[in-house]
Amino acid sequence: MAVAEPEEPKRSEGTTRRRAVRADAIRNREAIIEAASEVLAAQGTAVDVREIAGRSGVGMGTLYRHFPKKEDLIRTVLRRDFSKWADSARQAAIEARDPWAALTDFYQQALTGYARHSAIMENFALTWSAPDVAGIQQLRLVIEELRARATDVLRPGVTTDDLLLLLVSLGHAVQVTDECRPHMWNRLLHICLSGLRADHRELLPAEAAPDTNSWTRLLPGS
Amino acid sequence: MAVAEPEEPKRSEGTTRRRAVRADAIRNREAIIEAASEVLAAQGTAVDVREIAGRSGVGMGTLYRHFPKKEDLIRTVLRRDFSKWADSARQAAIEARDPWAALTDFYQQALTGYARHSAIMENFALTWSAPDVAGIQQLRLVIEELRARATDVLRPGVTTDDLLLLLVSLGHAVQVTDECRPHMWNRLLHICLSGLRADHRELLPAEAAPDTNSWTRLLPGS
Amino acid sequence: MAVAEPEEPKRSEGTTRRRAVRADAIRNREAIIEAASEVLAAQGTAVDVREIAGRSGVGMGTLYRHFPKKEDLIRTVLRRDFSKWADSARQAAIEARDPWAALTDFYQQALTGYARHSAIMENFALTWSAPDVAGIQQLRLVIEELRARATDVLRPGVTTDDLLLLLVSLGHAVQVTDECRPHMWNRLLHICLSGLRADHRELLPAEAAPDTNSWTRLLPGS
Amino acid sequence: MAVAEPEEPKRSEGTTRRRAVRADAIRNREAIIEAASEVLAAQGTAVDVREIAGRSGVGMGTLYRHFPKKEDLIRTVLRRDFSKWADSARQAAIEARDPWAALTDFYQQALTGYARHSAIMENFALTWSAPDVAGIQQLRLVIEELRARATDVLRPGVTTDDLLLLLVSLGHAVQVTDECRPHMWNRLLHICLSGLRADHRELLPAEAAPDTNSWTRLLPGS
DNA sequence: CATGAATGAGAATTCATTCAT
DNA sequence: AATGAATGAATTCTCATTCAT
Incomplete structure (x- = not known):
């Protein structure tokens, strides 16, 4: 299920001497990514690259060999x-008993x-402006x-983008x-999901024009 | 004490005879705040102070005279x-025809x-962990x-904190x-507000325990 | 007894209209000097000029009118x-009963x-390299x-400069x-004064040549 | 005889196989310290860090890699x-022929x-208020x-602190x-040492109370 | 190839001095 | 003449990126 990673170093194919990628190089790469993941999750993308190098047990040079720019590593x-x-998340969905x-x-x-992954959230924000940046597409x-x-159980008109946003x-x-307030978001989730159910039949506004007056239709009494 | 009173923007009101604040100082202060507001809105709090000084047309020293720390200016x-x-926002609410x-x-x-104000949103996030930071309280x-x-028209159990979050x-x-997608959020707003209305009577989960199974009760058919 | 102060502003003498120096100007000048003295005594010459202006109740401009350079004020x-x-110190000496x-x-x-006057001590050090800087001459x-x-009671060869140093x-x-250790210096003073008395008759070394071997003559047994 | 310097970067000697410190790093470190020593001796601790970096031929970053704070370098x-x-100084004492x-x-x-080392003297002054600052203890x-x-040859009551002061x-x-007057201090030294010899038997004043009248006892005739 | 030392362009802040009011 | 606001060069320290070993 994991997406193909084009950066994966591959054997050179044009030379006579096709040496396999060194095992320790692969190990280093993994270590860097793992350490970076932890650090990025905890502190966001503003971390010092040294922190990552230090945690993964490799030198700066090695890190920069694998990822020429900080940006590359983050991506x-x-x-x-x-x-x-x-x-x-999909796994959870698969195991559910109904849609x-x-x-x-x-x-x-x-x-x-x-x-809670700081860097994920930081970059999730870029979904719309630069959607190809990361593996958001899978989500x-x-x-x-x-x-x-x-x-059938969703309010009519709800789009995938709505759910993503x-x-x-x-x-x-x-x-x-x-x-x-570590569980407070749960209440918000309930509220939002309620609003997604099919028993709400009011049209959602088109994106183009913010129709201010549409609110009247939402009046509970109406 | 035949001091000719010059054009005075403000006199001190206490007993201490204080010089009125100079007009250009006020102007500079305003200019700094205005420029800072723009820059902070556009780029968040990570801006270079010189950017602000430059835009407001004052030197670094002037900026630091008015705001001894970058932090002070931001606050x-x-x-x-x-x-x-x-x-x-309150004005909009006041003019509305019903609750x-x-x-x-x-x-x-x-x-x-x-x-769209980057710095506002950046700090709005701190509402919970450091609530006194700014004028959030007013909101x-x-x-x-x-x-x-x-x-009366709100789903029972909805708190002010829910609405704030x-x-x-x-x-x-x-x-x-x-x-x-500049208007996309409007759709989300509709969805969320729907979930807030009084016709949803399911209890919202307490913050303490995230009750996973409560979801079953949300099934549209139930 | 106070030394003449050549910087003292004087009446202009060439013009028809010889206006006396304004009383408040003199008062300001005194206030500045007084405040500066306190501050310089407490913190040495590295103080911020604002501190002085603030304490003397005058603005920076006034201060700089009287003393175009920080250096001037300090001097x-x-x-x-x-x-x-x-x-x-001289007064104390005058009242003494014998030389x-x-x-x-x-x-x-x-x-x-x-x-304890920081700036005094700081500049006392300059006595030799720039003896005209301050009123050291009086001392x-x-x-x-x-x-x-x-x-008669002084060890032969002791010079005024020795006593000054x-x-x-x-x-x-x-x-x-x-x-x-606020009174510790007193012990040192006793020691040094003992060394100054006439019962020490060894020659003090000439300044020109540091005669290392002269020490032998100081041996207590000799 | 030279004291061990724990800060000196050394090869690790334990089990952790650590890379030997790079030769050029050591050289740089030495160069920085050497340059700093010269500059500090000449100008005291108020120097610009860039002066030191420049003189030692390294960039600011290198200097700050070795000494994260200016304070660290100075220390x-x-x-x-x-x-x-x-x-x-001790060596000179050891070679002497008698106490x-x-x-x-x-x-x-x-x-x-x-x-003549400005920074040394600057900090030597702190002996009493902050005695642990540097290697003063050795002295x-x-x-x-x-x-x-x-x-036996010292005036009774003279303490180590007296000698240090x-x-x-x-x-x-x-x-x-x-x-x-590069050799003038030598005369003063003679004077002071004379006052330290055992043939002075007057009591030195206790630190607590500055007994002004004790001076009478110092009169040469007495 | 790996390493981690070196680099240097910033970024925040201070302060003697000047200048508009 | 007085005021205190404005100026900006100087200073300490950081960090992405390069390079010698």
């Missing part, structure tokens, strides 16, 4: 972690596991799948309340 | 901008105006007021989609 | 304080009063007087021990 | 230079070599040793006269 890690995230439960379990899992595919399955928003809520 | 600007934000409209208009306004009061007014989350959504 | 203050110092007592009382007084004159009076050294000792 | 240099100082000569040679050497030990050896004072005298 690689994020791609990996987004994949893991998508996988774990609605799949959706709710998906959010539950997604927000419980990786939403989107999972959501697309869930949405398709749950069409909801995940982004709630992920932020998780980050924000993590230290002081 | 001042944030306080001001949070206030403006709260005021504008529900007040709530929806509040969110609408709040998310339209200042949610909270406005929300508290709205909640009280709207009790919702604002934080949606504010983030606005930021995230601002460049590419 | 003025030092000249004044060196004078005061010389006066007070030796005059000398000891002089040191006692000199080290008790002004030796030197007092010492010269004392030395002349005490010739001794004062510099002990002044430093006072500064150094002021906080933790 | 290291001072420790080294105090040690050197103590060693050289009194040891004392005099010690002072002679101590004042000849390092007393104190040497003096303690000398005092013990010379008890004398060194501080004379060190200052050296600094003060270094440029214009």
Whole structure:
């Protein structure tokens, strides 16, 4: 399920002497990514590269050999972690007993596991402006799948992007309340999911024009 | 003591005879705050102080005379901008025709105006961990007021903190989609507000225990 | 007794309209000097000029009108304080009952009063390299007087400069021990004065050649 | 005889196989310390760090890699230079032919070599208020040793602290006269040492109470 | 290839001095 | 003439990236 990683060093194929990629090089690469993942999760992308090099037990030179720019390393890690995230959340959805439960379990899992990953959340924000940056696409595919399955129980007009943006928003809520009110986001999730159910039949506004007056239709009495 | 009174912007009001604050000093201070507000809105709090000094047309020394620490300037600007934000959103709420409209208009306004302000959003996230940082309190009061007014039309159990966290989350959504899908957040807002209405009577989970199984009760058919 | 201060602003004498120096200008000048003296005594010459302006209740502009350079102000203050110092120490000497007592009382007084004045001590060090900087000359004159009076009881060969350098050294000792061992310098003073008495008849080394072997003559047994 | 310097980077000797410290790194470290020592000796601790970096031929980053704070560098240099100082002065004492000569040679050497070192003298002044700052303790030990050896020829009641303070004072005298009267301090040294000899039997004043009248007893005739 | 030392362009802050009010 | 605001060069320290060993 993990996405192909194009950066993976490959054997050179044009030379007579085709030496396999050295085992320790691969090990180093893994160690760097693992350490970077931890550090990025804890501190976000503003970390000092030394911190990562130190934790992974390699020198700066090695790190920069594998990832010529800090940016490259971050992208690689994020791609990996987004994949893991998508996988774990999807797994939760698969095990659910019905489409609605799949959706709710998906959010539950997604927000419980990786939403504390600072760098993930930091970059999840870039979903829309630079969607190819990381493995976000996978997450989107999972959501697309869930949405398709749950069409009947979902409020009409809800799009995959809506669900994705909801995940982004709630992920932020998780980050924000993590230290002081660690379960507060759960209430928000309930509220939002309620609003997603099929018993709400009001049209969602088109993206193009923010129709201010549409609110009147939301009046409870109406 | 035949001192000719010069043009005085402000006299001190106490007994201490203090010189009126110089007009150009006030102007500079305003210019600094204004420039800082723009820059902070655009780039967040990680800006270079020189950028602000440059934009406001003053030297570094002047900036540091008014705000001895970068932090001081940021706090001042944030306080001001949070206030403006709260005021504008509250104004929208006041003009609304009923409690529900007040709530929806509040969110609408709040998310339209200042949610693009990077530094505001950056610090809004600190609401929970360091709530006294800025004029966030004002915003909270406005929300508290709205909640009280709207009790009848609000889903039972919804707290002011829920509404505040919702604002934080949606504010983030606005930021995230601002460049590419500028009105997308509006759909999310509709969804969330739907979930807030009184016709949802399921209990919201207590913060203490994330009750995973409570989701079953959300099944549309149930 | 106070030394003439050439910087003192004087009436202009070439114009028809000879306006007296404004009273408040004089008052300001005094206030600045007084404040500067306090601050310089407490913190040495590294103080911020603002501190002085603030304490004297005048603006920076006024301060700089009277003393175009920080250096100028310091020089003025030092000249004044060196004078005061010389006066007070000389007074102690005058009241003494004999030449030796005059000398000891002089040191006692000199080290008790002004030796805590940071800037004085800081600049006392410049006595030799730039002797005209401040009112040190007066102090030197007092010492010269004392030395002349005490010739009979003084070890032969002791010069005024020796006595002055001794004062510099002990002044430093006072500064150094002021906080933790406030009277320790007194013991050192006793020791040094003992060495100055006429019963020591060994020749002091000429300045030109540091005669290392001269020490043998100091052996107590000899 | 040279004291061990624990800061010196060494090859690890334990089981952890650590890379030997790179030769050029050591060279740089030495160069920095050496340059810093020169600059600190000449200008005191108020130097610009860039001056040191420039002189040692390394970039700012390198300097800060070795010494994360300016303070750290200064401390290291001072420790080294105090040690050197103590060693050289003690060496002179060891070679002396008797206890009194040891004392005099010690002072002679101590004042000849390092007393021109601005930063050393600057920090030597802190002996009393913050005695642990640097390797001052070593110097104190040497003096303690000398005092013990010379008890018979020393005026009764003279303490190690007295001798230390004398060194501080004379060190200052050296600094003060270094440029214009480079050997003048030598005369002062003679005077002070005379006052230290056993043939002076007057009691030194206790630190607690400065007994002004004790001076009468010092009258040469008495 | 791995290592970690070196680099140097910033970034925040201070302070003597000047200048508009 | 007085005021205190404005100036900006100087200073300490950081960190992504390069390079010698």
